[in-house]
Amino acid sequence: MTAARTAEPPPPAPDRGEGARGTVPSTGLPREYLHSALVDKLGLAVVTREFPPHTVLRIEELEARYGVSRSVIREVIRVLSSLGLLASRRRLGTVVQPATAWNLYDPHVIRWRLASGDRIDQLRSLSELRSAIEPQAAKLAAQRASFAEASELVSLSAQLWATGHDSDIAEFLKLDVLFHAKLLDASGNEMFAQLNSLVTEVLKGRSDHGLMPNSPNHQAMEFHVDVANAIQRRDGDAAQAAMTRIVEQSMDEMGVIWNVAHPEPGGPDRAP
Incomplete structure (x- = not known):
């Protein structure tokens, strides 16, 4: 379940209010910034269906749209292709891929x-x-965590x-992200540990x-x-049950907040 990452894009550039359609400011900026900013903008444009699946992207049109050089466009296409968002097709060019082809991890x-x-x-x-992975990771951590790892939790x-x-x-968010990352590490399962970036995105997202x-x-x-006390006591069942409660409560909380902000017209609120 770990993500295959053949090419790692740089962190997304800060949102400057331009949206996915905006040009990338290029005057006097380093090439690395242009690359990062365009990876973010073009990736977002694909995911938000501004470029729907099966759209053919022309390099010259992207040059004009985003105001960057052809070489930067090609680098960005390579990165997004490694994530499954784009693909090169003979006699067509670069084609936007459906969500089923994306590296969702x-x-x-x-x-x-x-x-x-x-x-x-x-x-x-x-x-x-998370509900499938973290409770089991907590149970394993109760069996496998070192004394130092248990104490840190x-x-x-x-x-x-x-x-x-x-x-x-x-500060709470920072510590929460660290707690869950350390828990996955303490499970002793290296594949669980590599899912920490997914949990981080849930918590930060x-x-x-606003959820x-x-x-x-x-x-x-x-x-x-x-959870932490159960792991320190080596009580796997209690650790698993407490982590299940954390994940379930998080899902319920998000549903309530979402429904308050986006009530269904003509009907009672339903948690997603």
């Missing part, structure tokens, strides 16, 4: 999907993946508790797109403490 693809109108479906899919859960009560959302409460849920903080 790549953090960049996840981020673009979270920026699209389908973000709640993406968050739901990621949360369902206990310490992180205590810090989460403190920052949550202080309503320090930024909730915050970035987090204004202050951390106290019950959620207790569940993190329960």
